[in-house]
Amino acid sequence: MEKGQAESEARDLRQSVHVVCRTEELPPGERKIVEIGGRTIGVLNVGGEYFAVRNTCPHQGGPLCRGSVGGTMLPSAPQEWIFGLEGRVIRCPWHGWEFELESGRSLFDPERARVRVYPVTVEAGKVMLHA
Numbered sequence: 001m002e003k004g005q006a007e008s009e010a011r012d013l014r015q016s017v018h019v020v021c022r023t024e025e026l027p028p029g030e031r032k033i034v035e036i037g038g039r040t041i042g043v044l045n046v047g048g049e050y051f052a053v054r055n056t057c058p059h060q061g062g063p064l065c066r067g068s069v070g071g072t073m074l075p076s077a078p079q080e081w082i083f084g085l086e087g088r089v090i091r092c093p094w095h096g097w098e099f100e101l102e103s104g105r106s107l108f109d110p111e112r113a114r115v116r117v118y119p120v121t122v123e124a125g126k127v128m129l130h131a
């Protein structure tokens with residue numbers, strides 16, 4: 001087992017499960033900001049898919065989960081504009097840093113600038129956050 005994998009599994013074992021709300025209280029397009037153990041985490045329903053993201057932007061601590069969810073311009077040839085990742089990107093409301101909702105990686109420096117993301121499951125009609 002590699003070191004990174006072992007750390008990831010150890011972190012997963014430390015996570016506990018929290019009930020966020022009933023599914024009908026978090027319809028598509030909505031989000032809830034919850035506080036767990038001193039951390040604020042945004043739980044978002046994007047088109048029926050749930051994501052959970054730490055609500056502290058790694059740039060200057062802005063309320064990341066209050067930002068807009070949308071897409072972004074993809075790398076392309078000069079004079080070519082390709083829009084993509086619709087509904088997969090959250091944009092910090094303070095200075096516009098963008099992060100992939102699923103991985104937490106920033107779009108501009110995915111290896112070094114990232115935000116913590118958490119698993120979300122639905123069990124018995126409840127949205128469950130693993131954090």
Ligand code: FES
Binds near residue numbers: 059062096097
């Ligand atoms: S605090 Fe989020 S982009 Fe600056």
